[in-house]
Amino acid sequence: MEHKFNGKSYPCCTSVTMGIIGGKWKTVILAYLMDGPLRYSELRKKAGSVTERTLSLQLKSLEEDGIVKRKVYTTKPPLKVEYSLTPFGETLIPLIKSIIEWGEYVVEEYGEVVE
Numbered sequence: 001m002e003h004k005f006n007g008k009s010y011p012c013c014t015s016v017t018m019g020i021i022g023g024k025w026k027t028v029i030l031a032y033l034m035d036g037p038l039r040y041s042e043l044r045k046k047a048g049s050v051t052e053r054t055l056s057l058q059l060k061s062l063e064e065d066g067i068v069k070r071k072v073y074t075t076k077p078p079l080k081v082e083y084s085l086t087p088f089g090e091t092l093i094p095l096i097k098s099i100i101e102w103g104e105y106v107v108e109e110y111g112e113v114v115e
Contacts, residue, residue, distance in 0.1 A: 026058050038082065068086065069083070
């Protein structure tokens with residue numbers, strides 16, 4: 001059975017999910033946006049080693065899928081751009097929390113934390 005979302009075809013529901021949030025940076029972005037809107041520069045600072053190009057591309061992809069909303073404030077200079085989860089994006093919060101919890105478990109049980 002084929003599944004379609006946003007003009008793309010997927011072989012199963014799992015691939016729909018991974019098509020939307022898969023990759024190294026999308027879940028990181030979503031995890032930071034769970035707590036509320038952030039400016040681009042704040043996201044970049046929190047994400048650490050992400051390049052500007054990658055962050056921009058991932059935000060654009062999440063925006064195209066209706067997960068993230070981009071709001072531009074033009075009332076006074078300098079231009080301010082803020083990103084937040086859409087209501088559709090908020091439906092991912094339980095999933096992102098589970099991913100975070102599992103990552104914490106893996107580090108505690110099988111890895112190490114380096115400060």
